[in-house]
Amino acid sequence: MNIKELLSAKTQAAMVALGLPADTNTAVTISTKVEFGDYQINGAMAAAKLLKTNPRALAEQLVQQLDLADMAEKVEIAGPGFINVTLRKDWLAAQLVGASQNPRLTLSANPAPQTVVVDYSAPNLAKEMHVGHLRSTIIGDAVVRCLEFWGDKVIRQNHMGDWGTQFGMLIAHLEDKLAAGIDLEQVALADLEDFYREAKKRFDDEAGFADKSRDYVVKLQSGDAHCQKLWQLFIDTSIKHSDEVYKTLKVTLGHEHIKPESAYNAMLQPIVDGLKQQGLAVESEGALVVFLQELADKEGNPSPFIVQKTGGGFLYATTDLAACQYRSFDLAADRIVIFTDARQALHFKQVELVARKAGLLKDHVAYDHCPFGTMMGEDGKPFKTRTGGTVKLAELLEEAVVRAKAVVEQKSTDLSAEEMAEVARKVGIGAVKFADLSKNRTSDYVFSWDAMLSFEGATAPYLQYAYTRVSGILRRAGINESFVAPLQLVEEQEKQLAVKLLRLEETLQAVMKDAVPNLLCNYLYELSSQFMSFYEACPILKEGIEPDLKNSRLMLSILVASTLKQGLDLLGIEVMERM
């Protein structure tokens, strides 16, 4: 059910009947104020300009053409030509029938399922995951869950960084550690950051180490068995680290989704050869470069895109072209969605241009690079800890659970110790995820321990608390999701809840189109907030409530519970019956 689409379709038909072109913008939106009804149609004003008529008169003609009697109790023209639609309560109630018994809730069927490749998380295996990796990982995962819930075929791709030049240095260092008889997991790679720092220090200071490192990169990439073995050892251990973080975050990435940079190695030379043959790549200053006139500066100097280094080495540009080919042809993607930080925006623009020219992307395939802003410190400068390092993701998550536990112990005194630990985990992790997911993807954002670990206001615990309140009612009433009763929307709070419940599809569509889960966060917060108001204003299990009204309110509560639970699940946030 998508009320906005329904209204838009009806408006469009009415516009065509009045002689307007079929592509006229109907401009159906949600009303900004209760006085303006539930939805408003704003298209009459722009259309009037097209027909050179009076907008108010056109609005009146439109209203006469529109047949909304079944769904609207009031259709009013206001101001210069706004059409305000107030929906009928019985119509709203009818739209919700059966939703609680349907795993898709109020969603309609997906008319054209797509194959969508989603590239997200992509940690650099040379280093431990830090807070900067949070965004790509959980935004990507939320979008993936939404697409799957909607009914698209999703192929997850974890484009792990396992093939860069720093791996020569890392395996050279690892070789020496192992030679010294040090246990791999317990000592050598327990802390990837320390390991990296040690290796870097030797690379900078120790005579001969840098040369050996460079030699090892070449050997590794050309298939030398000894280097491959050491590298594999390092990669396996490093993946274990990211696995733990994924598990804690409830991120749906597994080993089967790993498609690391190294996996494209064999495709690189043929791609570069192809670019040369097509005349796209030319030699320049010893390297092979594709010059892009589309991205030229004011003087007409084209933007260079290096696909092969002097000496023959390949770069991430080449790998990303290979990824285009693999996803478009082997995986048969209709759409490719990539989550990385905004600094790579130019790079991906170049990749798409070159891939399309070279035929590495089929024409119909959408290529969406979804950037997100840089993480800033509370001083507004790029984020660094006091020691100049980064905050490890694992540490942030641990701290979140510790802080949540303190709150839970203070507020949830009638839970067992095990229940408290479980609630603390869900609240702590949920808070971190919600804090990040609820922000607009594109702007830079400020990293703050306190903001990220806040449990009051528009936070995950607020939504989780709303869920426990509904659960409490259903538990006390002795019913579960299979309970069915007719809905009667009497109070304003009840009607508003119904409208909000029916807005799930609208919200999901917007989230999937632009890969912006913050809209789902807003939606769920508003749903919870409206439920809280309903909870305060509309008693359910108290004395003197008519049985029909009580059952109707229980029905509404079940719909809120399912939508909240499902919605939070789409964000990868867990709920609980009590807290």
Add this chain to the structure above:
RNA sequence: GCGCCCGUAGCUCAGCUGGAUAGAGCAACGGCCUUCUAAGCCGUGGGUCAUAGGUUCGAGUCCUAUCGGGCGCGCCA
């Protein structure tokens, strides 16, 4: 130098294809627990939407310039 992103309340942020009197949360202040979980609810105060022009019936949203911040621009990823 050129390019991309951003600038909304004291703070952190919403604001969907341009729409009516710009919304939340935090912080501040005032109410509400013998009645479905007070991690809550109800209310008050707080804004020249960076600045100046422009397009439009209508601009936080589109265009231009300026200021401020972040980032990117040939062999790292």
